[in-house]
Amino acid sequence: MLQKRQVLADHVFEAVLSLLLDGEVATGSALSIDGLAKRFDVSSTPVREALARLESTGMVRREALRGYKVTAGPTAEDVTDLLVTRQVLEPAMTALACKRADDNFVAELRAINAELERSRHGGESFVGYRPYWKADELFHRHIAEYANNEFLLRAYGSVEGHIQRFRLLVHNDEVSGEHTIGEHQVIINAFADRDETAAKEAMTAHIAAITARAVDLPVFNKPNEQDSV
Amino acid sequence: MLQKRQVLADHVFEAVLSLLLDGEVATGSALSIDGLAKRFDVSSTPVREALARLESTGMVRREALRGYKVTAGPTAEDVTDLLVTRQVLEPAMTALACKRADDNFVAELRAINAELERSRHGGESFVGYRPYWKADELFHRHIAEYANNEFLLRAYGSVEGHIQRFRLLVHNDEVSGEHTIGEHQVIINAFADRDETAAKEAMTAHIAAITARAVDLPVFNKPNEQDSV
């Protein structure tokens, strides 16, 4: 029984989100309302509300009278489209964030990147990779929030879950981690210099580098058989 | 009752959304679950599901154990932030759409702009303005969809409701309508020429013009007293 003093629907939302983000449920599989209700020992109403919220994130899809299903794994085209979207949003937000950057903000970014470095060697295991994801996600989200634009943040948030799912595809990769940390460093340095143009270009370069590394992903090399009629 | 009806929650969602987009409920006012349930003659469950979905659009806000409220009317800062966001998203999507543009697409845009011209003289009344909004919204959405990027479209969709609410502030304005139609025409011509750069710049100019016209809005001139503790 989940008994923290908050609303049950919030906990179910978080719990299901963790299931999805940690890849503990197969893509495309059905999410039964009653099943989740029993799993978390609540009734169906909170589950229903949580799933309705999750639908807006695109992580699950709903068919009327047929229930919810986990969104199918991304195709090569999806990965490309997602990175194009990041290329549209994040450099713009980086430039805005740089306008407001102060020493404290730069210090926070350095701390996050240090955490990234520390957790990079977490390792071989799947769960050990989790702190690395979280740190990477936090780095980008911190900049997004600092841009101080409610609507840009909303737009970013609408694809943030998919970015996280993309990270699952990459798994642990020592080389990729090394590049990521270095690229982040360039961005941080631009923030430290209050150089808006440099910061924007550094973020653009970072995402371009992610894109370049993405072509090694399995979805780009294997013909994907997960498309069903 | 039409057989088209799928699930009650969908209808409640549409109904409440219309209430919000048509400005039939005051900004900041409370949305009672039971009240809406009685109003649409359903029970509370479909209403709750509809409101949970609406929350993700930002049109309503939820406080745990305190219910839902219509999001407060935009401040001057909100309007500025929203237009900055459009400036980030829409030119990029316009460029992508231009890559795929064919004669049929251009014809459809011309038809939408013709509808805009036709409904511009609808008039003085409030409801007569509705076809004008819908045509303007459709013009931008049509381009957004044609960009053929699921995630960019999702990001655009996450702020689309707010754009629509912004249109409510403008009310009917003959001069503004004339400018809008002309600016759309420039965009369409660029599409017809398959000139990606020109299309992108035309969209940028269009949103910049909207921004310039926005400074005449009441929220920029009156101290807004709608912020309550």
Place this chain on the structure above:
DNA sequence: CCGTACCAAATCGTGTAGGATGCAGGATAT
């Protein structure tokens, strides 16, 4: 006489339980 703190009842959000409806898959008959 006015302001403040406290208390009580109404109100509304939240969660549970149960029943009705519609979909999916398999068996049977043609």
Place this chain on the structure above:
DNA sequence: ATATCCTGCATCCTACACGATTTGGTACGG
């Protein structure tokens, strides 16, 4: 082999119970 019916099951909705919040009134203190 195709079509039809039937059974199991999950979704969807309603009705009710609980608990938290808010509000209006009252009493106390200044």
